[in-house]
Amino acid sequence: MGRGGVTGTGMRQRAALLALLVAFAGTAIADAPAGARSSRVPRPDVAAGAGGKCVEDTAFMRRNHMALLKHQRDRTVHDGIRTTRHSLANCVTCHVDAKTGRVTGSKDAFCEGCHTYAGVKLDCFECHADRPAAALAVDAGTPGAKP
Amino acid sequence: MSRESSPLPEARWFWALAAAGALVALAGFGAAHYMEEHGHIVTGMNNQIVWGMPHVFAIFMIVAASGVLNVASIGSVFGQAAYKVRAPLSGLLCLALLAGGLFVLMLDLGRPERIIVAATHYNFTSVFAWNVFLYSGMFAIVAVYLWSLMERRMNAWSKPAGFAAFAWRIILTTGTGSIFAFLVARQAYGTALLIPLFIVMSFAWGLAAFLIVQATMFAWNRLALPPDIQRRMGNLLGLFVVSVLFLVAVLHMVNAYFAKNLAFERFLLVDGGVYPVLFWGGYVVAGSLVPLVFLWHPRLAGPRGLVVASLLVVAGAFALLYLFIIGGQAYPLDIFPGYATRSTFGDGAFQAYVPSLPELVLGGGGLAVAFLITVVGVRVLRFLPQDDLRPAPAAAGAK
Amino acid sequence: MSDVDRGRRQILAWGAAMAGVTLAPGVTLFDLAHGRPPSEPASPKVRWGMLVDVNRCASDCDACVVACDKENGLPGEKTPTSAQWIRKVELKDMRGQTKSLPMMCQHCADPPCVDVCPTGASFKRADGIVLVDRHTCIGCRYCMMACPYKARSFVHEPVTGQRPDVPRGKGCVESCTLCVHRIDRDQIPACVEACAATGHKALLFGNLNDPASEIAQRVASYRTTAIRADLRLDPGVRYQGL
Numbered sequence: 138m139g140r141g142g143v144t145g146t147g148m149r150q151r152a153a154l155l156a157l158l159v160a161f162a163g164t165a166i167a168d169a170p171a172g173a174r175s176s177r178v179p180r181p182d183v184a185a186g187a188g189g190k191c192v193e194d195t196a197f198m199r200r201n202h203m204a205l206l207k208h209q210r211d212r213t214v215h216d217g218i219r220t221t222r223h224s225l226a227n228c229v230t231c232h233v234d235a236k237t238g239r240v241t242g243s244k245d246a247f248c249e250g251c252h253t254y255a256g257v258k259l260d261c262f263e264c265h266a267d268r269p270a271a272a273l274a275v276d277a278g279t280p281g282a283k284p
Numbered sequence: 285m286s287r288e289s290s291p292l293p294e295a296r297w298f299w300a301l302a303a304a305g306a307l308v309a310l311a312g313f314g315a316a317h318y319m320e321e322h323g324h325i326v327t328g329m330n331n332q333i334v335w336g337m338p339h340v341f342a343i344f345m346i347v348a349a350s351g352v353l354n355v356a357s358i359g360s361v362f363g364q365a366a367y368k369v370r371a372p373l374s375g376l377l378c379l380a381l382l383a384g385g386l387f388v389l390m391l392d393l394g395r396p397e398r399i400i401v402a403a404t405h406y407n408f409t410s411v412f413a414w415n416v417f418l419y420s421g422m423f424a425i426v427a428v429y430l431w432s433l434m435e436r437r438m439n440a441w442s443k444p445a446g447f448a449a450f451a452w453r454i455i456l457t458t459g460t461g462s463i464f465a466f467l468v469a470r471q472a473y474g475t476a477l478l479i480p481l482f483i484v485m486s487f488a489w490g491l492a493a494f495l496i497v498q499a500t501m502f503a504w505n506r507l508a509l510p511p512d513i514q515r516r517m518g519n520l521l522g523l524f525v526v527s528v529l530f531l532v533a534v535l536h537m538v539n540a541y542f543a544k545n546l547a548f549e550r551f552l553l554v555d556g557g558v559y560p561v562l563f564w565g566g567y568v569v570a571g572s573l574v575p576l577v578f579l580w581h582p583r584l585a586g587p588r589g590l591v592v593a594s595l596l597v598v599a600g601a602f603a604l605l606y607l608f609i610i611g612g613q614a615y616p617l618d619i620f621p622g623y624a625t626r627s628t629f630g631d632g633a634f635q636a637y638v639p640s641l642p643e644l645v646l647g648g649g650g651l652a653v654a655f656l657i658t659v660v661g662v663r664v665l666r667f668l669p670q671d672d673l674r675p676a677p678a679a680a681g682a683k
Numbered sequence: 684m685s686d687v688d689r690g691r692r693q694i695l696a697w698g699a700a701m702a703g704v705t706l707a708p709g710v711t712l713f714d715l716a717h718g719r720p721p722s723e724p725a726s727p728k729v730r731w732g733m734l735v736d737v738n739r740c741a742s743d744c745d746a747c748v749v750a751c752d753k754e755n756g757l758p759g760e761k762t763p764t765s766a767q768w769i770r771k772v773e774l775k776d777m778r779g780q781t782k783s784l785p786m787m788c789q790h791c792a793d794p795p796c797v798d799v800c801p802t803g804a805s806f807k808r809a810d811g812i813v814l815v816d817r818h819t820c821i822g823c824r825y826c827m828m829a830c831p832y833k834a835r836s837f838v839h840e841p842v843t844g845q846r847p848d849v850p851r852g853k854g855c856v857e858s859c860t861l862c863v864h865r866i867d868r869d870q871i872p873a874c875v876e877a878c879a880a881t882g883h884k885a886l887l888f889g890n891l892n893d894p895a896s897e898i899a900q901r902v903a904s905y906r907t908t909a910i911r912a913d914l915r916l917d918p919g920v921r922y923q924g925l
Contacts, residue, residue: 214816216724217808219867226847264817264852266845323853325839330763334824334837394822394837394854402821405802412801412825468914469795469831617833619786619910620774627786628748628761629770629833635763 181250186232192222202228206261225261230269241267294504298663305656309387312649315642316391324394327643332635333613338392340605341647344489345385345654346419346460347482348601350453351490353378353426356433357453360446366513366671371446373501373667374494375430377658378453381493382422384654388647411462418456425452434665457486464608471539471548472612481531488524489601492594495521497658499591501668509587510671518590522579525597529572532604548615551634552607559611562603571600610637719867729810730792730919731861732891733875734898734907735784737924739885742783745771747886750877751787754862756846766836766851768859769874784925785874785886788813788834788859789910789918796826796835805856811891811919812861820855827856831911834858861888861919891919 191198193205209223221227232240232247241249241262248267252259319326329336352374359368390399406413429449432441461482467473495517502509540549552559575593578584614635619625625632661667719726751757751769758765769787776782790813796805797813804819805826815826815835827835835858842852848864851857862872870876875886889898901907907921 210818211816212724214814214818215806215808217719217810217863217867218724219721221721229847264842264845264850264855266847266850268847270847320854323840324837325764330839331765331767331827331836332763332833334827394824394856395820398819398821401802401819405804405819407797407800407803409798410801410825412799412823416801463825466799467795467829469829469911613828617831619832620772623774623776623782625772625774627770627772629767629786630763631770631772631786631833 178254181254182245183247183250184234184245186247188231191231192227225265226269229265229267233268238269239267298659301659302656302663305652305659308652309649309656312387312646312652313391315645315649316396319392319642319646320396326640328638328640329643330635332616332630333610333637335609335613336637337606337610337639337643338388338646338650339609340602341650342385342388342392343460343609344598344601344605345381345388345650347457347486348489348493349378349381349385350422350457350460351486351488352381352494353449353453354487354490355494356429357446357450360429360433360443361450366516369671370494370498370669371442372430372433372665373498373662373669375426375433375449376661376665376667377494377497377654378426379423379430380654380657380661382419383657384650384652386419387653388650391646392643411459411466415456415459415463418452418459422452422456425449453486454483457483469617470612471545471615471618472552472608475535475539477531477535477538481528481535484524484527484531485601485604488521488528488597491517491521491524492597492601495590495594496598498669499587499594501662505668509590513671514587514590515585518579518585518593521590521593521597522576525572525575525579529568532567544618544621548618551615552611556611556614556634559607559614562607562611566603567600567607570596571603572597575600613637718869721867725808725810725812725867727809728892730891731790731811731866732889732898732902732919732921733790733861733872734887734889734901735920735922736885736887737782737784737922739883739924740783740785741883741885742773742781744783744881744883746877746881746883747771747785747874750873751859754846754865754873755849755860756844756851764837764839766838766857768834768836768857782925784922786832786834786910787874787920788830788861789832789916789920790859790861791916791918793916795829795831795916799825799829801825808863812863812866813858814860814863815855815857817850817852817855817857822854822856824856830858831914831916 193201198205205223206225206228209220210225212218213224229240234240234243234246237243237246240247241259244250244253248262249259327336355367355374356371356378358364359366359371390396393399402416406416408414425445425448429442429445432438432445458479461479464473465476465478499509536549536553539545540553550556553563554560575596578589578593578596581589614637616625616630616632616634619631748767748769748771752759755768757768761767769785772784772786774782774784790807790811792807792811794805794807794813797807800806800820801823802819802821804816804821805813806816807813822837824837827833827837835856837856838851838853840853845851849860862870862874865872871888872886875888878884878886887898887901889896891899891902893899894903901923902921905923907923908925909916909918909921910925
């Protein structure tokens with residue numbers, strides 16, 4: 138290429154580049170931590186869950202619940218270890234919504250609410266029941282009933 | 285470049301073809317998305333026919349991919365100069381067909397979003413796990429091979445790269461054949477003969493695919509394939525077609541010899557409905573005997589005959605794979621030898637299968653991916669075989 | 684009797700009582716090799732198995748199938764795409780004699796499905812139960828091609844209303860789990876329970892490795908076969924009267 142740099146260097150291109158940089162900077166400033174509190178996406182209003190106290194403390198759970206579940210599932214499925222502390226079924230039993238009886242199904246449901254807010258796909262309940270065993274007693278007579 | 289200077293209409297043709305290929309590939313993606321959203325209930329597959337039309341397309345493309353590299357191997361490994369100039373195109377087609385086949389295979393999974401799991405969890409008693417390495421290794425090795433062929437400074441490496449590619453591709457086809465060879469439970473599979481059969485099939489189908497693409501490129505550039513090369517490649521294709529026919533005959537003959545397999549062979553070859561039609565009409569006659577006529581009959585042989593024969597061989601390949609993969613599953617498992625069985629799960633019953641539109645579109649999408657890679661590749665880089673080229677004679681109308 | 688002797692007798696009596704109390708649960712539950720606490724992994728010392736008495740299986744009865752569907756949350760309808768973990772197979776031999784038997788995952792000791800699974804999702808637990816780890820299953824259906832008994836089903840549609848003990852979903856392959864969630868709670872599989880309830884008592888479940896268990900004794904005394912025995916898969920499910 139004989140010509141140097143970006144094709145057609147000149148005042149107009151430099152102004153456009155500057156405008157682009159300012160726009161990026163603007164969005165970066167707008168996304169400062171303080172701005173996140175009053176961001177466009179409303180934070181979900183999830184209930185704390187039954188019992189008043191989780192098996193681990195909240196901050197730990199927020200960061201590590203996926204790792205706990207992942208390790209527990211391998212131990213349960215492959216080794217048959219069925220301790221309940223970190224089992225998904227146990228989580229569901231406490232954390233169901235008092236009204237709907239599920240951890241999915243609305244933007245304020247315990248699992249689905251935060252996952253939608255965080256933009257992380259929630260894969261578990263494609264296979265796992267999203268409500269505790271007792272709630273299914275009504276459907277017990279009809280196998281595989283679609284509620 | 286010995287090509288004539290490209291006038292504007294040719295560029296338009298390229299963009300039109302590339303766009304068409306991209307559209308069909310996109311449709312294939314769409315079909316896969318539809319299948320993933322709704323589950324495989326929207327396909328013709330069920331608990332008896334678990335591998336359907338997408339696998340027919342995918343296995344064809346993967347087997348042809350490993351076989352098309354043969355053209356390059358005959359050049360680099362066996363030192364035939366006429367094939368050596370065809371090596372780069374052969375390498376490109378290998379990559380293209382492999383990509384297309386894997387496109388279909390991976391998108392037909394029950395959980396295609398779990399490809400990462402397949403790439404990180406390995407059970408090495410499974411051929412599928414080995415195939416993950418064989419297929420990705422193939423991409424890498426062929427890429428290096430192409431580089432050694434097309435980069436002048438690397439030309440000295442083309443022979444060792446060619447050897448490596450040849451060895452790898454034989455192992456890859458062995459892996460593909462092993463998928464079926466290891467299935468002890470089924471009468472249609474579970475035999476070691478499938479591995480050499482797949483290797484010879486790859487020779488035939490790969491060469492046929494190569495000839496089709498080569499003829500198209502030559503016609504596009506208004507060039508003629510030198511008659512001696514055309515004759516040699518035609519003879520080679522004929523030899524491969526006969527070899528496949530022989531191995532298929534041996535497979536069925538030996539299988540039918542055992543009393544326990546006779547009913548299955550009769551189903552496949554005599555009274556199984558669509559399967560005997562596909563075997564005799566589709567594969568034997570249209571896919572093997574008629575191509576041989578077009579290759580070797582004194583009046584029909586020629587550049588046109590070569591292309592017609594290649595197209596028929598590809599059609600025959602699809603017929604053979606359909607009855608191999610789907611026919612093999614349509615016949616019930618022989619769980620209780622000596623008993624007639626009946627159940628709610630299809631025991632003792634032949635399972636009907638009708639390919640559904642999403643499956644066909646997904647398969648077509650895979651072909652389109654291969655097509656797109658080829659079209660873009662030959663446009664951008666120098667893949668046209670550089671024989672002693674001369675323009676096509678006006679009277680012959682080589683199109 | 685001297686005080687020392689009385690003291691000794693008391694100790695002996697208490698000792699015997701304590702020993703009895705400690706041992707008794709083990710003795711009565713010995714049949715099912717009970718007592719594995721939830722925190723303990725499954726043990727290879729146990730090999731769960733099932734014995735099907737074909738002579739007692741009635742042609743017009745499908746209590747085992749209904750029970751399995753209900754226990755595992757399977758759809759009741761029987762179509763080519765529906766999941767069927769257990770099925771009744773009607774047999775008729777070349778001379779016209781008919782038999783009926785249930786067919787399910789045979790829980791082989793050398794399972795072809797485990798050999799062919801690319802991700803290792805299809806696996807054999809230490810106590811012999813062959814399972815699918817649905818977290819790792821990619822839905823390639825190779826295990827379905829490999830299974831000699833056509834035991835596996837693929838889930839063709841989205842699933843809702845799953846039983847909490849039995850997670851299952853679209854896109855994965857599944858088969859009879861020998862009611863592993865019940866076994867781990869010291870219960871027996873639902874099909875065995877249902878068959879006993881009908882009075883046919885064609886199904887027997889137990890620990891094949893425990894010589895005192897009923898199943899081990901029956902298998903040792905009567906002629907039982909494995910289906911497709913020539914494949915040498917050593918299934919945990921054996922059939923008597925076939």
